[in-house]
Amino acid sequence: MEYMDLQEITRYATRIEKLHKDGNYEDISSLLTDLCNTTVVLSQLQNTAIVQTLCQLVKSCPVAAVRKTAKDLLSKWKQHPHTGNILEPDNVNQELTSQASGFSVASGHYNGEEDSGSTNLRAKCVELLLRALTPDQEADVEATTQLSTLAHTIEKHIHALHSQNQLKYKSCVRSKLANLKNPKSPHLRQGLLTGALPPEVFARMSSKEMAGEELQQLREGYTAAGISEHQLPCGPGGMRTTKVRCRRCEAMDCTVTQVCRGTNTDEEVVTFVTCAGCGEQWYHSRWVCL
Incomplete structure (x- = not known):
């Protein structure tokens, strides 16, 4: 059997996820066949989202043949000596449930302490951040992988700031999405892609700090006009x-x-x-x- 490196496994996971969203299950079947003919090791399953991607495929794919192939592949990895006991549950259905609720969205590692509701919410936020960072839906696989990593990193820092308050977490994510999609704030996406704006700094930015130069000047003008209006002397009545x-x-x-x-x-x-x-x-x- 052939061996794939970590980067190639990551590309496969990203492509399968994208094709699943697009409903292109013929290409997914081809990718699953390649994975069936590939030997994976424990570190590749721990450091990529391939297991999580296949679990989601089994849960929501409408094509029975694709679901069966993905399920068989997970069972194969569970029994393979190179994977150790990463897929330890005795039946695949238990595995699918535990993996879907136990993988951390931010890091891709197994974390049994996170509940499925929180994990699903974070996964959805990562997906929305990835869409906001990817205006060109025809981006190549390598670029999509980099953007996916960036989206996970941003979400991880937002979650670290507001992990104790889900309302603040959602509000912060909505604010980031609105400003990334704003055509008058291209400096945010450009800064994130070039590295000039670190993800941890972006996660802490307020709406005022994320505003574009035009909006900042407009706000300053309104503020100055308001101050001037309140400072004008009032004419005497009578x-x-x-x-x-x-x-x-x-x-x-x-x-x-x-x-x-x-x-x-x-x-x-x-x-x-x-x-x-x-x-x-x-x-x-x-x-x-x-």
């Missing part, structure tokens, strides 16, 4: 009159305002006068200047 002369500038353009000193309308009111020209203010109590 009734305009030309019968009062300002003793500072001697202008005859003033505003008269009457304010009650208390809550009772019968109480004495105070008459305030403001000059529209120089801003001088005084009130009618022997015309004391303010």
